[in-house]
Amino acid sequence: MIEAGKWRVGDRIPSERVLALEFDVSRMTLRQAVQTLVDEGILERHVGSGTYVSRQRVQEKMSSGVTSFTELTEAQGKVPSSKTVTYKVATPSLSELEKLHLKEGAKVLRMERIRYADGRPICFEVATVPYDLVANYGREEITASLYRTLEANDLQIGKAQQTISAMLASERIAEYLELKRGAAILRLRQVTFLTDGRPFEYVRTQYAANRFEFYLEK
Template sequence: MTTARRPSLVDQVRQGLLDDLVAGKLVTGDKLPNEDRLADRFGVSRATVREAVLGLLEAGYLTRRHGSGTYVTKAPRSRHALDTTVSYTAMIREAGHTPGETVISKALREPTPFEAEQLVLGAGEPLLEVERVRLAGSRPVIYSRDRIPAALLDGIAQDALDSSLYVILETAGHPVSRASAELIPTLADDKLSELLEVECGTPLLHIDQVDYDARGRAVMLSLEWHVADAFELIVNRRASPGPADS
């Protein structure tokens, strides 16, 4: 039996400071409290604080200015695995930011042939398209176009569509069980530049996703453009059975 290593005092101080960075309690340009204050806060020695801060200096999150002090240079990005479906409202909140959104449009329309095929819509069955920009605090971080069969949203008030669509689908009896997503690196064009408040040509992550309920029905098509430095999205890969070349 293996025993998990208990985090050292240095690890605890380092993690506490990292938590402050992720939560926005310390932001780029802020001066770090002095060693005495940090030692009192964490109940450790100044030497322990010094070692913890050194680790963050080496990682590039802090910098020292001679004769002035230690300052925040950047915040670590919140990491999220892509092997599970994610509510971006929850993801932004877990990253220590206040989630918000700007709804650009909500409209019923006829599906394209591709959308009708993907969502298994019959002739004359409309879909609802919601176009939004998600905010982390005041910063735009995701632009999305979500399309849902209108029949799934019977009885759902239009105003409710301003909240998490995953929650709305669950309320409607179609909770998302799995998703298939294609990840495509792209660059911001004029429209994306304006919506996400980045310069033209800024790298973005584009995600083309289909969400399915527990019965295997496609319930939502999503096109998303993520500001690349807002979140760290990771893919967990499992080894396939049998021998494989690396």
């Protein structure tokens, strides 16, 4: 409905009860679908008011080198680790098709991970990559450090497009990151490209705001 223009920027969408009936799904399924769109920045919740199609935020163009979580953590003298929550080959969503420039019928590998530094949870990450790019790699090669695996196979990491915003932790994210529900979260959405211009990764990451900060030199 958003893609078709029935719901426009700034519009409040119907209640969960109404949408669950309209799409003939359970309230739980509907709530998870809405939360996914909130996490991707397509919808936004207004406390006490409802859920709206997101307005475009003010953006400042920033430049920085692309660094993996593993490299970033090690550079600060900490030990990186990950816990894989889900790992599956799936049909891409509309946003994944668009961000990764995929054709209809393509498959993606989608994985959810909790990333740690010295055993402390720092962020929850949903990473999507074209399946044909990683089909020949083992699960451990991909989940441990995708960037290092690609570079070891002569695929060079290029630029990234990033969007950073603020939000509050949902019950699920608060549990994963050992936070109180409603704690401050920094949300990063990133599309990363190879040096030949191909987008190979679409990541939606939620950082515990009291454990992580972004620093860029311009």
